[in-house]
Amino acid sequence: MPQHIANLTLLVRDYDEAIRFYVDKLGFELLEDTDRGQGKRWVRVAPTGGATPALLLAQAATDEQRAHVGNQAGGRVFLFLNTDDFAADYARYKAAGVQFLEEPRYEDYGSVVVFADLYGNKWDLLQLK
Numbered sequence: 001m002p003q004h005i006a007n008l009t010l011l012v013r014d015y016d017e018a019i020r021f022y023v024d025k026l027g028f029e030l031l032e033d034t035d036r037g038q039g040k041r042w043v044r045v046a047p048t049g050g051a052t053p054a055l056l057l058a059q060a061a062t063d064e065q066r067a068h069v070g071n072q073a074g075g076r077v078f079l080f081l082n083t084d085d086f087a088a089d090y091a092r093y094k095a096a097g098v099q100f101l102e103e104p105r106y107e108d109y110g111s112v113v114v115f116a117d118l119y120g121n122k123w124d125l126l127q128l129k
């Protein structure tokens with residue numbers, strides 16, 4: 001049976017602020033927002049038209065989890081968002097107030113720029129050649 005990764009957990013401070021960032025600023029789709037009781041929700045977002053994996057937004061519930069919000073990869077780029085229109089997505093994100101950590105680079109493998117999500121996790125916006 002073929003396997004695939006369906007969801008990646010991303011620790012967040014607050015479900016609603018995370019949804020606003022990913023949906024309103026990055027243009028992701030809200031795939032699911034189900035109340036699980038006791039303040040827990042099952043919240044999944046993904047790039048529009050994208051298949052799997054989706055991001056499972058998990059509100060940090062313990063001090064240890066809260067300590068990792070925004071630093072899930074120890075300061076390295078954590079997630080890679082591929083695009084087929086780097087220039088348009090870069091301009092749209094910049095206009096939406098997304099924080100870029102560098103100027104776009106044009107490497108032998110394609111166009112890339114590092115940005116931070118609302119918590120400081122680093123992402124690559126990437127268009128491969």
